[in-house]
Amino acid sequence: MNRIFMNGKFFTADQKNKEANAMIVSNGIVTWVGKEEDMPPVQGEKYDLEGRRVLPGFIDAHLHPLLLAETSKQLACTPPGVTSISGMVQALKKRLKGQGPDSWIEGWGYDEGKLDEGRAPNRHDLDQAASDIPIVLTRTCTHILTVNSKALEIAGITRDTPDPPGGKIDRDKLGEPTGVLRESAADLVKSKMPVKSLEQKAALLAEYSDTFLAKGVTGITEMMGEHNPIDYYDLYKAARKKGLKQRAALYYNWDAFQQFDLHEPAIFDREQPVYIAGIKLFADGSISGQTAWVNPAFLGDGENFGISTTCQEELLAAGEAAKKYGIQLAVHAMGEQAIDQVVDTFYKKADWLDGAPSVRIEHVSLPTEQALRRAAESGIAFVTQPIFLYAEIESYLNNLGEERSRKSYPVKAILEKGIQVAFSSDAPATAWDDPVNPFVGLEAAVNRKAYNGTDIGQEQGIPLETAVELYTKAAQEVTRIPFVGRLAPGYHADFIVLEKDIFKADKAEISSMNVEETYMGGEMVYQKTRV
Numbered sequence: 001m002n003r004i005f006m007n008g009k010f011f012t013a014d015q016k017n018k019e020a021n022a023m024i025v026s027n028g029i030v031t032w033v034g035k036e037e038d039m040p041p042v043q044g045e046k047y048d049l050e051g052r053r054v055l056p057g058f059i060d061a062h063l064h065p066l067l068l069a070e071t072s073k074q075l076a077c078t079p080p081g082v083t084s085i086s087g088m089v090q091a092l093k094k095r096l097k098g099q100g101p102d103s104w105i106e107g108w109g110y111d112e113g114k115l116d117e118g119r120a121p122n123r124h125d126l127d128q129a130a131s132d133i134p135i136v137l138t139r140t141c142t143h144i145l146t147v148n149s150k151a152l153e154i155a156g157i158t159r160d161t162p163d164p165p166g167g168k169i170d171r172d173k174l175g176e177p178t179g180v181l182r183e184s185a186a187d188l189v190k191s192k193m194p195v196k197s198l199e200q201k202a203a204l205l206a207e208y209s210d211t212f213l214a215k216g217v218t219g220i221t222e223m224m225g226e227h228n229p230i231d232y233y234d235l236y237k238a239a240r241k242k243g244l245k246q247r248a249a250l251y252y253n254w255d256a257f258q259q260f261d262l263h264e265p266a267i268f269d270r271e272q273p274v275y276i277a278g279i280k281l282f283a284d285g286s287i288s289g290q291t292a293w294v295n296p297a298f299l300g301d302g303e304n305f306g307i308s309t310t311c312q313e314e315l316l317a318a319g320e321a322a323k324k325y326g327i328q329l330a331v332h333a334m335g336e337q338a339i340d341q342v343v344d345t346f347y348k349k350a351d352w353l354d355g356a357p358s359v360r361i362e363h364v365s366l367p368t369e370q371a372l373r374r375a376a377e378s379g380i381a382f383v384t385q386p387i388f389l390y391a392e393i394e395s396y397l398n399n400l401g402e403e404r405s406r407k408s409y410p411v412k413a414i415l416e417k418g419i420q421v422a423f424s425s426d427a428p429a430t431a432w433d434d435p436v437n438p439f440v441g442l443e444a445a446v447n448r449k450a451y452n453g454t455d456i457g458q459e460q461g462i463p464l465e466t467a468v469e470l471y472t473k474a475a476q477e478v479t480r481i482p483f484v485g486r487l488a489p490g491y492h493a494d495f496i497v498l499e500k501d502i503f504k505a506d507k508a509e510i511s512s513m514n515v516e517e518t519y520m521g522g523e524m525v526y527q528k529t530r531v
């Protein structure tokens with residue numbers, strides 16, 4: 001069955017055939033794209049796109065869909081809803097009404113830089129909302145929790161509890177835990193929280209699929225695949241059965257990957273809508289949490305260079321495993337030292353995949369000149385998130401200062417070096433109430449201005465066409481989800497139709513761009529209700 005899409009303004013992201021106004025789709029696959037007058041004679045259902053702008057569906061190359069689906073049910077501690085700790089306490093109190101006595105209260109997204117009090121909430125703040133029900137708030141970076149006294153009690157954390165390896169329990173002057181738990185210390189509480197069943201989680205993911213489609217996202221990645229207590233490959237397959245439409249590439253945490261029974265080669269089959277794409281490791285923490293492994297040190301008291309969370313031996317072991325199974329290694333690295341460590345470890349050794357990056361570095365906030373040069377020479381790809389600087393500008397200014405902030409995420413310089421780059425959102429690890437929206441990232445990359453208008457390094461801005469390609473074609477090349485990300489013969493007909501022509505819009509209008517229709521395999525899977 002053919003479908004003929006006419007009268008559109010197609011941005012194909014295909015170098016050989018950039019602009020077109022008609023496309024033929026057969027059984028979900030694009031068979032022809034071009035100018036209407038050149039169209040081969042075919043029979044089929046005709047669709048008039050009414051002169052609207054068409055883009056390939058977005059691929060979010062670094063994302064946490066399950067977390068996103070779960071947090072969508074939790075209290076958002078982000079602006080504009082919550083702008084102070086006192087407001088947070090009020091919102092928590094409201095949330096407590098109608099909550100059963102055995103349940104935990106969860107919230108996400110707080111960022112002390114965005115709170116009137118200018119500090120993170122602590123257990124005494126949260127105790128004002130409830131002292132008998134455990135409360136757990138996840139900081140925007142997802143690496144830090146603030147919990148109340150009840151949650152500390154359930155986790156058995158007292159002044160005598162030592163910091164676990166790779167983590168920190170914040171303490172006040174008297175040595176009492178403040179309720180702030182960093183990195184692996186967060187697991188002390190998380191391991192005590194009630195677990196949802198695979199079926200419940202799969203249902204949440206399936207439900208969230210529509211939100212992705214409304215933002216034009218047709219390809220997703222899961223960057224925190226786990227094996228216990230629930231295996232994420234099984235989880236995503238179950239979610240597909242319940243209605244998850246996005247193609248999904250899963251990256252497993254290194255610890256989880258090692259627990260896996262790898263006798264089933266089908267799990268790595270990229271032709272399947274769900275497959276295991278790689279192994280994920282962390283080389284450091286976050287800029288906003290001052291746990292990224294930086295050099296020079298963070299601003300503030302003392303010499304804080306952040307935290308190193310892996311070592312060369314571990315990186316090499318994970319690389320060996322990735323090589324063995326023909327998959328990628330993705331390493332989270334934000335600070336200069338962490339990025340250098342990953343690049344130096346795989347310098348001229350990241351070559352086990354044919355025609356695709358074997359190693360990808362996630363975030364890449366503060367790359368040194370040498371790291372850029374060596375990554376380019378080694379074919380190491382960078383997956384970065386323009387929304388970070390845009391939404392978290394206060395944290396960057398506080399922790400890095402103005403000049404260093406403006407030089408962070410030097411996307412233009414990275415591209416000029418010839419490094420493969422993919423854009424993504426890292427949602428929900430962003431202090432923004434619409435974190436997955438690709439248009440926010442596109443505007444930030446083009447405009448290099450924060451949400452509040454602060455200049456975040458104009459000289460690193462890139463053209464909008466390039467930015468769109470980094471969220472489509474280039475995201476395909478980096479994630480290796482096959483035959484998506486461009487509109488060309490042989491590719492899946494995954495595309496979106498915009499309300500306005502993004503290429504004619506004012507730069508400051510890009511973030512408020514709306515998707516009117518989303519198609520996957522040539523079928524309409526989302527339509528905005530016209531008002």
Ligand SMILES: [Zn+2]
Pocket residue numbers: 062063064223426429
């Ligand atoms: Zn992430």
